[in-house]
Amino acid sequence: MASAALALALTAISSTLAADTPDPVADAKAFRNYFVTKFPNVKPEDFVNGPYALNEDMRRQWEEKEQFPPYEFSLEMGKEMFAKPFRNGKSYADCFPDQGIGIRQNYPYFDAKEGKVITLELALNRCREANGEPPFSYVGDDMAALTAYMAFTSRGKPFDIKIPDDPRALEAYQNGKRYFYTRRGQLNFSCATCHVQNPGERMRAEILAPALGILNAMPIYRSEWGGMGTISRRLTTCNSQIRGVPLEPQADEYRDLEYYLSYVSNGLPISGPGSRP
């Protein structure tokens, strides 16, 4: 009797420990399974198209809109900006592997030297500062244009986010996961409230996008904004909408969140820049 009780207790302890120990591979598998099961008629690679993958009417409108996409001006501007040398003669291409072309799917990455997550937006501003240029606003049009161009050169390439064998990387991943599921703001919403529990449902006039593949389409042109928005803009706006005070763009929490969300969408193609209602 005593040994049976001991075995039960040990099983309970080990299952609790398992729940608290991050396992990104298992997380990503469970994450994908959840959405694929919830939406059995949606092809996995189609989740990157957000609400258009879930609503036939919206999809038709979007497909027509894509013939003259609203992000086109921003994309052109980003291409020009990317090619234009800095005042010291160098350019963005000098800061990135493969001259910055077709690399979007590798961001964010964990930088072992710094011990932190580096997003594409952060890397672009660091490139500017290293070359004597002032940083762009993380929520402004310039950053959106640059990331739009870089995403465009990666279209179709699957997200390939790596978590190196480094406890700090695992901690960053876990912090991002915690942020994603933590309720905040007066409305007491977490990111998951909308994008896990209610994708496909309406929130006022919007149809909520699934969390799977949600960053693959970034940056996005939003009709609601009447312009382009970076990942930083999207995250800070989400916080305000639930009546939470947003953190500063590129705060550690947001960088870790982007790391987590990108990792669990590994294998899905980059589709940015995108457009949303």
Place this chain on the structure above:
Amino acid sequence: MNMTGFKTTMRLSILAPTFVLVIAATTSVLAASSEADFKTAYAAAEATNKEAGRLRNQWTVTAEALADARKAADKSDFDRAVASAKEAEALAKASIFQATSEKEAWKNLEIR
């Protein structure tokens, strides 16, 4: 004193302090808030909201209530200023409660 007189005196002696209490309470409710009351209420709300900030979980509505309190105080409407400051403090306390309880509760939403 006959029995009826005694009863009347007793009733009055019980009722009198009750009247005093009611009048005192009414007076304190009706009493206009002072600038000092506002400063005390505002400082308490601000300190609580700062604690919410330390937990990285401030609410926009708290900031709005604090701004409303300041605006009312600028117009010397200290009743409204105190009421808004107290509302801000209550909201900040709620945001702290949320941040504290979510330290573990977030796991309940996790996809496994």
